[in-house]
Amino acid sequence: MNKILVSACLLGANVRYDGGNHLIDHPILKAWNERGLLVPFCPEVAGGLSTPRPPSEIQNKYPILITTRDGEDLTPEYLSGAEKTVELARREGVVCALMKAKSPSCGNKRIYDGSFTGNLTDGAGVAAAELMRNGIAVFSEKELPELFAFIEDSERISA
Template identity: 55%
Template sequence: MKKILMSACFLGQKVRYDGQDSLLEHPLIQQWKEEGHIVPFCPEVAGGLPTPRHPAEITTRHPVMVVNLIGEDVTPQFLQGAELAVEKAKEVGACCALLKSRSPSCGNRETYNGNFDGTLVPGSGVTAAELQRHGIPVFNERELDQLVEFMTMQEADVA
């Protein structure tokens, strides 16, 4: 089975902006972890942001700009983390990624609108977009069925 780049917070690592995790307890994730198929990665920490840190949101998409709650531009750290995620995915031969939904880094379908008012808008986070741009499919924790189907097809292609 191929490798899956996974948000480190899903594996219990306390790397979220609030110093917490987003532990994803699912038998298949546990099995893949035990079999060595999971590669944990947090692009925000990899990009140089501390834990805990102020929440951040994407304020503009073209060009991308990410600002935290106190108005600091954290775009460079988000871009660096995205580049490192692509490098890691390529290095380990990851066929896909399982990333945290709605995150300004990892969200693959929607993120918050940049006003810190809880409003969601369509679009990918910085890392998810960069992985997708490099041909690496990104799933979120609400898409485990699709991920399982994708991985089953990957295995069939290998056999």
């Protein structure tokens, strides 16, 4: 079976901005992890951000600007993390990614709108967008059935 890149927080690593995680306790993911098929990665930590860290949101998409509530520009760290995410995905030969919904790095369809009020807008986080631009499908933890179907289909194709 092919490898899957996974947001480290979804596998229980305490790398979220608040120092916590969003562990997904699912038997299929556990089995894949035991078989060494999951590649855990946190783009934000890889980009040089600490844990814990202030929450950040995308303020502007073109040109990209990601800041904390206080206006600290963290765009370089987020972009570095996104580049490292794609490099790892290529090196590991991943077929898709399972990433944290709504994150400014990992969100795949909807992200926080930059107002720090919990409002969402259509769009992807920088690492997820970079993966998709490079032909790697990205799913969130809210799309596990779609991820499982994708993997089943990709195994049938590669068999």
